[in-house]
Structure formats: C-alpha cells, structure tokens
Amino acid sequence: MAISILNLSGGGVSLEFSSADARAVREAIRQRYGRMRRRWFVLSAEVTFGGERFLFQNEWNDPCLISRSAAGGEMLERLASDLGS
Numbered sequence: 001m002a003i004s005i006l007n008l009s010g011g012g013v014s015l016e017f018s019s020a021d022a023r024a025v026r027e028a029i030r031q032r033y034g035r036m037r038r039r040w041f042v043l044s045a046e047v048t049f050g051g052e053r054f055l056f057q058n059e060w061n062d063p064c065l066i067s068r069s070a071a072g073g074e075m076l077e078r079l080a081s082d083l084g085s
Contacts, residue, residue: 001021001024003025004017004080005077012066013066014064016062016063017064025065028079029050031082033050035049052075053068054068
C-alpha cells in the first residue's frame with residue numbers, strides 16, 4: 001500500500017494514494033467516519049465525511065484527498081495512520 005501525507009504550503013494536508021488503494025481508503029473512511037458523499041466537478045470532486053469537506057483529485061492516475069480545514073487535516077493524518085503509512 002502506497003499511502004502518504006503531504007503537508008501543503010497553505011497549511012492544508014493531502015492524503016496521497018495509488019488508484020489500487022482507493023478501495024482501502026474508502027473503506028477506512030467508512031469505518032472511522034461513516035458515509036462519504038461526493039459531488040463531482042470536471043476536474044475534481046467535493047467529498048464530505050465526518051462533518052468535514054475535502055477536495056478529491058485524480059490527475060495522471062495519482063489520486064489524493066485535500067483537507068479544507070485544520071480538523072480535516074487531522075482526519076487525513078488519522079486515516080493515513082489507520083492505513084499503515
């Protein structure tokens with residue numbers, strides 16, 4: 001499993017993972033935070049779970065979830081820990 005955390009310059013956090021790990025990421029979100037909702041746009045999706053909003057991107061088959069708040073960043077760090085990174 002190739003999952004990592006990237007701290008962004010603006011203070012956000014990005015959970016980086018491979019397409020092969022997408023199912024494990026979705027399951028970890030469901031187990032820890034419950035149902036995930038997605039709202040698709042042309043190049044990204046707004047994803048909501050655990051009361052927080054995230055940006056999902058999958059450029060060049062390299063998916064990531066990007067936090068939109070400090071609480072969301074902490075959630076992504078917990079998910080990375082759950083997934084064994």
